[in-house]
Amino acid sequence: MIAETILQIVTLTLIICGAVLAVTLRDLLSSVIALAAASLLVSLEFYLLQAPDVAIAEAGIGAALTTAIYIIALRRTRRKEQQ
Amino acid sequence: MTGITTGFGAWNPIAWLLLFLGVVAGALFLRRFGNKQYKKNTGQTKVFLSGNEEPEASALHVRGAHLYWGFVDGLSAYYRRVRALHTGLLSDYVALFVGTLGVVLIVLVLSR
Amino acid sequence: MNALLHHAPVLLVAVPLLGAFAVPLVGKLGSGLRRFFVGLIALLTTAIAGYLAASFYAAGASPIVYVLGGRLSLPSGMVAPIRIMFELDGLSVFMMLITALAALAAVLYTSSFWKERSGATLKDSLMLLLIVGIFGMEMTGDLFNFFVFLEITSIAACSLVGFRVWNGRSQEAAFKVMTLYTLSGLFVLLAVGLLYGQYGGLNIAYLATMIGSGAALVDKIALGLLLTGLAMKAGAVPMHMWAPDAYGEAPGAASILLVANSQASLYGLFRVLFTLYGSAYSPQSLAWILIGLAVLTIIVGVTMALVQRDLKRLIAFGAVSQIGYMMLAVGVGFAAMTALQPSDFGFVALQGGLFHMINDAACIGLLFLAAGIVIRRAGTRDLQGMGGIAHDLKWTTAFFMLGAFALAGMPPLNGFASKLMIYESTFRLSPVLAIVAILASILLLAVFLRAFQAAFLGPRTEPTDVMRPVPISMLVSMGLLALVVVAFGLFPGFFVDRIVTPAAQALWSGRDAYIQAVMSGMGG
Amino acid sequence: MTLGQVPFVVSALLVVIGLYALLFKRNLIKMVIGVSIIETGVNLFLVTVGYRAGGQAPIYTYSDPTTLRVLPTPQALTLTSIVIGLATTALLLSFVVFIHRHYQTLDAEKIKELKG
Known part of the structure; x- marks a missing residue:
């Protein structure tokens, strides 16, 4: 129980970190990867919140597919955020 | 059946149309007493612009942007502000949305 | 009650939905067949809507509940109702009629406009999808389904806006x-x-019974969102x-479907204010926000x-101001x-406000459709x-003149009738508001x-488009809306x-009937 | 504050971070990322609403019917919402790609032909 609590708190903290990184990083590819990491962590959090089916969907759709779409869009536009 | 009542007024389009037709008929009737001596396509029917030649019709057509310039000019202080709001910048639109949400929430939370 | 009538609410969503996904298939067989198919779907949808409305009004305008799904018996012996509900009262049926009118006009208009351009299949599909979403929003009795249909309309509407990828x-x-x-x-x-x-339910009627008087903070935040x-x-x-x-x-x-979409959102707003919260939580401040x-x-x-140079943006701002009239009238009603x-x-x-909705759909629709032809002929939107x-x-x-006069409230057209009701009732609440509304109408x-x-007067300018007569289907589509304008006016x-009146009744005093229609069948 | 409320705080923070990206970032892809983050926050909120402390996943096969369950409905809602989120993100990004094709930039400051 204690271990689960600690895991949950670490996960939630990392989610926030991932989101902040996704917004602040200048390199768009890195920020998309940060977003994907945050998504994966959210799916872990869903699992911890007893929602395994949602966790699978979030990992598959939210983390993997969405990231793929972002990367396709980045390839067709440009990678760096301009000043 | 055709009309509506609004509580302290009523509106009946059929009656209005009949009245309107009556007024038109009256106007046409009065028009019969007018002067019939005008000859078409002579100086009598031409526009007289201080002796100048009448410009071509294409030069007379007021284009879209000019029609109410006086009105817009009179309200220029208002228009400057309102048009400045329509920046075309998505962030501003989101800011207005979130701002409105904030105002609505504050009013709702404060009221009863 | 016969089977067709019983299933009409779900058919109204199912028919255009099937049509939307069948359009690409039919499109493979030829563009003529596709246009015929889309027209057929639109006509069928309108016919179902008309039939449903006719029998609804004939039966005394009491709410119809349509239930999808049944009960789930769990091994533990617990029985849970698993159901999605459509619920139609006077307001829903009224909105459904507006949407059906807009849908028919849009599909008729489009059947010739895009004949020679690519991507017409996709556009037909998206238009039908948008119609599905709007109908769904207007009929659903469930908040989450409302969100789903809202997103369907968002996606379809935005795809239509961004449809011209070359621009x-x-x-x-x-x-x-x-x-x-x-x-x-997301909000x-x-x-x-x-x-x-807060309440463990998603059904609008169920939530409406749960939201007690002097709503809790969570209720207020949800209402604000x-x-x-x-x-x-x-x-x-x-x-x-x-x-x-x-x-x-x-x-x-x-554009005309987007107007119908905006009105559907307005419907959602009224549903939330009058049915979901209604007498349970209705402070005066809420009316004054509106x-x-x-x-x-x-x-x-x-x-x-007044200062737009782009013809379509000009009409669009006019459409925005008309949304204001509806909100004003309903706000006054709420107050x-x-x-x-x-x-x-x-x-x-x-x-007045509700009557203005259908008038606005017809007039603004007429203006947008006429503007489409004008822009195509002139080759510019400036x-x-x-x-x-x-x-x-x-x-x-x-048609343009008719639409403009009707929207600005010239007698004897329909806009005058609805605006007169709005002015006179608003005057009773606050004369200043009525004066503002009248002045704005004159300005319009x-x-x-x-x-x-x-655009229309002045000397002939050189048309950039080849001098083709306006396709007959566009004229028929505009004629349909013009007929509505004149008929509602006279x-x-x-x-x-x-x-x-049934729609206004649904807002004014229909909350209990709306709740009762669901709750009486909920336990069974 | 108990542990059960921490996810609520995190989802609120996610919404705020996403709004920050929408309000202060000028890059279109950053704005789409902001929308995605708000979406994630709302999804997390929905799942947390259905969570009951000590509850088990609402999967019924082979399980003891007397144990406490978390609520299944919010999870179904979240599934729907995730799929809708994918659709909107894909659509937004496709618009971004087309905007880049026409304007040769992703700077929101430079993409404002429609104004006034």
């Missing part, structure tokens, strides 16, 4: 609109989540910026329309309903470069006179008594 402006508009729509959808979802967390999100999707003023972009950049036929937004919408919409002593003028205000359209396009000129006439003068009493 940068339309992509810009589509991106902005989509971001704002998604944001509003609505947040509100749904809050209400679910729903109100702002839906008002934004309807195009109320501080949040209207997307509307001219979307209406202006969408293809002509899609009235405040409405007055801003009217003033800013009409004054911004009158929730006052300590409810007064009858509130009911007239509700009637009023500065137009002129002399009236020499060649007699019918289009007549000036706006459209300017557009008419610039016989307002007939239509107000039959379709508007």
Whole structure:
């Protein structure tokens, strides 16, 4: 129980970190990867919140597919955020 | 059946149309007493612009942007502000949305 | 009750949905067949809507509940109802009629416009999908389904706005609109989540029974989120910026569906205010929020329309100002309903506001459709470069003039009838508001006179498009709307008594009936 | 504050971070990322609403019917919402790609032909 609590708190903290990184990083590819990491962590959090089916969907759709779409869009536009 | 009542007024389009037709008929009737001596396509029917030649019709057509310039000019202080709001910048639109949400929430939370 | 009538609510969603996904298949067989198919789907949908409405009114306008799904018996012996509900009361049926009218006009209009361009299949598909979403929003009795249909309309509408991929402006508009729509959808979802967390239900009628008087803080926050999100999707003023972009950049036929979409959001707003919260939580401040937004919408919409040079943006700002009239009327109705002593003028205000919705759909639709032809003929959307359209396009000129006069409230057209009801009832609440509304209406006439003068009058200009006659299906589509404008103008009493009054009744005093219709069958 | 409320705080923070990206970032892809983050926040909120402390996943096969369950409905809602989120993100990004094709930039400051 204690271990689960600690895991949950670490996960939630990392989610926030991932989101902040996704917004602040200048390199768009890195920020998309940060977003994907945050998504994966959210799916872990869903699992911890007893929602395994949602966790699978979030990992598959939210983390993997969405990231793929972002990367396709980045390839067709440009990678760096301009000043 | 055709009309509506609004509580302290009523509106009946059929009656209005009949009245309107009556007024038109009256106007046409009065028009019969007018002067019939005008000859078409002579100086009598031409526009007289201080002796100048009448410009071509294409030069007379007021284009879209000019029609109410006086009105817009009179309200220029208002228009400057309102048009400045329509920046075309998505962030501003989101800011207005979130701002409105904030105002609505504050009013709702404060009221009863 | 026969089977067709019983299943009509779900057919109304299912038929265009199937049509939307069958269009690409049928399109493979030929464009003529595809146009015929899309027209057939639209006609069928309209026929179902008309049939449903006719039998609904004949049966005394009591709410219809349609249940999808049944009960689930768990091994533990617990029995849980697993069901999705459509619930139609006078207001839903009224909105359904508006949507059916807009859908029919849009599909008729589009069947020839895009004949020679690529991507027509996709556009037909998206239009049918948008129609599905709008019908769904208007009929659903479940908050989460409302969100799903809201998102369907968002996605379909924005795809239609960004449909012209060869045009940068339309992509810009589509991106902005989509971001704002998604944001509003997420706020609505947040509100749904809050209400679910509080009461453990999603059914509107069930939630309405649970929201007690003197609502809790969570209820107020949910109400604020729903109100702002839906008002934004309807195009109320501080949040209207997307509307001219979307209406202006969408293809002509899609613009009228976007107007219907905005009205569906407005319907959602009214449903939340009057049915979900209604007598349980209706402080006067709520009515004044609505009235405040409405007055801003009217003033800013009409004054911004006056200085537009782009014909479609001009009409779009006009459309924004008309949303203000509906909100004003309903806000006045709400204020009158929730006052300590409810007064009858509130009911007239509700009637006027709702009547104005169908009038607005017809008039603005007529203007957008006529503008589509004008822009195609002139080869530009800039009023500065137009002129002399009236020499060649007699019918289009007549339809544009009819729409403009009706929208500005010239007697004896339909806009006058509904605006008269709005003015007179608003005057009873606050004369200042009525005066503002009247002045804005006069200004609106000036706006459209300017557009008419610039585009239609004057000497003939060289058309960039080849001199082709306007396709007959476009004229039929505009004729349909013009017929509505004239018929509603000449016989307002007939239509107000039959379709508007049940809708206003549903808002004014229909909350208990709406709840009762669901709750009586809930336990079984 | 108990542990059960921490996810609520995190979802609120996510919404705020996403709004920050929408309000202060000028890059279109950053704005789309902001929308995605708000979406994630709302999804997390929905799942947390359905969570009951000590509850088990609402999957019924082979399980003891007397144990406490977390609520299944919010999870179904979240599934729907995730799929809708994918659709909106894909649509937004496709608009971004087309905007880049026409304007040769992703700077929101430079993409404002539609104004006034």
